[in-house]
Amino acid sequence: MIKKLYVNNFRSLVNFELSPGPLSLIMGPNGSGKSAVFDLLDSLRRFVADGERLDSAFSIDDKSQLPSLPNSEEMHLELELATDEGVYFYSLTIEYSELEKKQRVQKESLEFNGKPLFKSTLGEAQLYRDDHSEGPNFPMDWNQSGVGFLMARKDNQRLTRFKERIQRIWVVRLNPFNMADESRQESTRPTKDMSNLVDWYRYLVQSRFEAVQESTDDLQDRISGFRSLSAVEKGEARVFRAIFEGKQSFLFSKLSEGQRALIALYTLIYGVAEEAGATLCIDEPENFLALPEIQPWLDGLYDLVEDQRLQAMLISHHPRMVNFLAAGHGVWLERNNQSGPTRVKIIGPAESDAPIKVDELISRGWIGTNA
Template identity: 40%
Template sequence: MLKRIYIDNFRGLVNFELNFDSINLFIGANGSGKSTVFESLRKIQTFLTISCGAGEVFKYSDCTRWQPSLIQRFELEISGNGGDYKYELAIEHNIQHNCHVKYERLYFKNNLLLNIENGKVQLADDNSHISEFPLTTTHSAILLLLETGNTKLKWFQNRMERLIIVQIIPSFMKNGSSKEQVQLNWKMENFVSWYRYITKNKHKSEDLINVLNSLLDGLVGIKFEYLSEEFGTLKLQFSANEDQTRIIDYRLSELSDGQKALFALYTFLYCTESEDYTLCIDEPENFLALTEIQPWLIQLYDFCSEGKLQALLISHHPELINYLLASPMGYWFERQMNAPVRVRKISNEVAENTGLPISELIARGWLYEPA
């Protein structure tokens, strides 16, 4: 489970820190920094899971405009594999808009696993023996050193792959796929390629179809139609009559935006549960009716409460706000122009003292006075 994030000098996030529960709700005005937390997570994930240089991921333009520092710092704490991991990364920019890794460190149970600084690496093997050698400072040392066979490094890198950080844009979801992909894009253009990867276990796809059958009227199956040896088109199969003697196939693009959003949201739930995933979803309620978002929200809450999933949600929707904040697990984001993002943990006492639901307090501007 993702336990903590620290971010400094990334857009409006200055000396910023958040601790996480199994389910977390980010609320606040537009421009208050909620999506920026997701963006920083996505950049760290990209740096740790895709072979690309620091300059391809971390941009000088993302440094906080009103302060002179050219060093961005990030920290993550993740529990799992029998202990707690702590990851530290500092990216140093220069006036030519180039950057390099100033330092990159990984700890497990407070013991050093990896430290790269000044072009040198200290690496602890699975028996805690530390070796030192030179290494480039343009890429993540974790990715470069996976071939050493260090099982703790590999576990951490695999866990970073199990962050799903998305904003569902149904019109961007392509019909076909030429290969499996482990990670979803931010706008979910490669949803079908990720679906091929996540449903390799047939039991998962069967559970998903059983659930979707009650949500998408007449759905009886999901299949790939291969146009070549590798390229396949995802099709959903619907019965045209009650006895299911006539089946009609529909490409993903032929579904409504709401149907595609439902398909994606329930895929997240039933294809990742109990596999130590963290779902980071920006406004999951978009494109859905109230009667559609509530059942999904209840199932998400149950899975998170049972330890099968972790979720970070950004929402303005009254249903999500009131349901999730019945027991406090939310953060209120606020920010004034050219000032750092500030966050407060929401207490349900505010609503209890007024007799109004929290969503109504937010709508009236009564939840908190501006900082």
């Protein structure tokens, strides 16, 4: 589980620290930095776990340009990750050159229970074995993660498990308009907008059928007459149709946006829950859903979190979510006049014990760092 995220100089996140719990509801006005938090986690995953190069994962445009603060040439982030084995601590410092429009890894390190697994400074890397004794020293590409670059070996299994855990960070901004009917190959994970849902669904059917069955069982209760998703071969591709009572079937794209969103959301929570220690970040999951559809899905997500099958972070302003989650899991983000750095307020007893609901406190402007 992600225990702490710290970043300095990523967009509006300046000297910013977030300590998410098993379930976190992130709230705040537009432009307060909510999406920046999710984008940071996604960039970190792509850089470390996918091996994406620095100039692709962390654009130079992501460096903070806030007019109210001194302009720094560095971006620094830290991630504390708790597992059943122990606690990982990852640190990355990126150096920017505004003049050359380039960036490079200045420092990168990984520790386990306070002892080193990897360190690099300006291209000189030192690997440590699982017993923390020194391993090989070697030069590193300044545009690449050393942690991500290193291949699995018998004596660095902890570093490998850290990368596997980072790969289990899922950031989603659902867009049912982009979801296709046709799949030409399996995909081990959905894209951020879940446009490749049917590709991922094919993979789940083959590799994690229990997740497909769990999501189908719930969907049968939530979409009237729904029975299953079925794929029909069409040349080298497979075309997905939704099967309803009476053997009626419809192309997946012919379902309503809300139905496609529901299928994606239920598939998502059960598919991700099959990956031990996953962190699921969903930006406004209630989009496209009717009011009665939100609570059952939220109940299902809550149960998975309670069973320790996943960690979840949600961005939402929906009254149902706010009133259900904010009192125990709410985090409020805000910026001064939309031009200063993002600041964090934890929703605490003052808001939870108020005589009116939390969504009403928000609508009246009574929650916020400037309130």
